[in-house]
Amino acid sequence: MHITKLQPFILHAPVTRGGISDSTHSITHWGAPGVAIHCDSGHVGYGFSGTHAHLPTDRMIVDCITDGFGPLLTGRDPREVRDLWQTLYYNPQLRWVGRSGITHLALGAIDIALWDLKAKAAGEPLWRLLGGSSQKSVEAYNTDGGWLNWSLQDLVGDCRRMVEQEGYRAVKLKVGGKRLGDDIKRVEAVRNALGDDVRIMTDANGRWNLPTAIEASRRLVDYDVTWIEEPMQFDDCEGHRRLAESTSLPIAMGEQLYMAMQFRDFIQAGAVHYVQPDIVRLAGITEWWQVADLAHSYALPVVPHVGDMAQTHQHLCIAHPACHLLEYIPWLRDWMKYPAQVECGQFLTPEDPGAGTEPTAEALDTINKVS
Structure with missing residues (x-):
């Protein structure tokens, strides 16, 4: 070839x-x-x-x-x-x-x-080429109902729908709004609506400074939040280390780290607990695998960020032993020949050859095609 x-x-x-x-x-x-x-x-x-x-x-x-x-x-x-x-x-x-x-x-x-x-x-399928097993299941958590521009009513309604109608047992909410008190009210409302058996992740997208992140973490613990994601500026390893020392709330991060060496620094500093590498921010699958192996050697779970929004991270999660949970956002679903599929909160195992990255013929024929 x-x-x-x-x-x-x-x-x-x-x-x-x-x-x-x-x-x-x-x-x-x-x-x-x-x-x-x-x-x-x-x-x-x-x-x-x-x-x-x-x-x-x-x-x-x-x-x-x-x-x-x-x-x-x-x-x-x-x-x-x-x-x-x-x-x-x-x-x-x-x-x-x-x-x-x-x-x-x-x-x-x-x-x-x-x-x-x-x-x-x-x-x-890529997962089999990489040594994965069809017996492994990968749980999905849904990010597409927790946006900050949703009203409180829409936020609660979307989260209820995802849990009660679609079978998700984990959802993610965006925080980092203008007032920390409003963030806490939104998390409280969703927790009250979903009960204690559904996991809630929170994501500040790098918005807070260290004092705000410490205060937010202290208050979020009361609602049994699984993690706080990207609480501060993405490259601030020392700040995340100091935050990790101040709170029992686990820190998730990695979608804005572009190099395996950056993950090494955060992991060695004890500044991250859930490692979130992304193939479209790292230099592809090859560097992603380096990060996943590194995290696994520190007994840290790998929960990829899904900037590809296709099947690729699903293949990797099936193949890598550090992965059991994966984000789901459906924006590219209608554009992919083999889209990622979720039933009852679990990803369905792909069986078609490849990495599941092939766009549909209709997608490739759009006005944004580059000849």
Whole structure:
């Protein structure tokens, strides 16, 4: 097998109810700038990043894929994924202009596409290629009902629906609003509505300073919250260490960490308890696996953030022993040929060859396609 061409694409999918907000962002669409890697065998692998659907920066990512990395890939065997990753990651010209920005996101999309190709060539779902078992179950927790721009009534109603009608036993709520008291009232209302048997995760999206995070953690403990996610600025390892020393509430983080070395620093400092690597922020599946192995060696659970919103993290959770719980957000569901599927709060095991990253023909024919 040899790579013959790279074909870029950009997909923009509308989010729930036309717009969502957390403590730091408000968006109407989710972006998936990516690439289809074609081989002389006829196989095609698909990989993409995850963005806030900003077309200028999405174009920078796909330009980097084709113009920066493309010449290094053409003619290579796509099954040699780890060697290709090393070649691309340590390329001196591209590394000089970015180790954790656009070049990193572009490499992540390529790496995902290569693993999709490798699994398709083997005729296996990615989880089986990576040594996973069909006997393993992965629980889903739903993030798509806890947005800050939901009214209290809508928030409680959505959480009740997810639990009572869809079978979820874990939901996530956004916090970090203008007043901490309002955050606490929202968590209290959901806890009272769902009872004690449903897990509630909270996510501040990096909004708080250290004193506010300490106070919020002290108050959230009263509502049996599973974790506080990204309580402070994403790169502040020392601040998260000090927070971890001050509270019994576990800290979850990782979606905004772009390099395995950053995870190493947080883990060694005792600044994180639930590790949340994301293939579209790290340089793909290859670097994600490095982080998952590191967390597992410290006996820390890995609960990926799902910037891909496809099946890929599901395959990885089935295959890696540190993973048993996975976030679910359905924004790309209608755009994927093989979307992630959840029944009664559990992910259904994929059986189709590949990583589940292939867009539908209709999705690839949208106006945001890059020729």
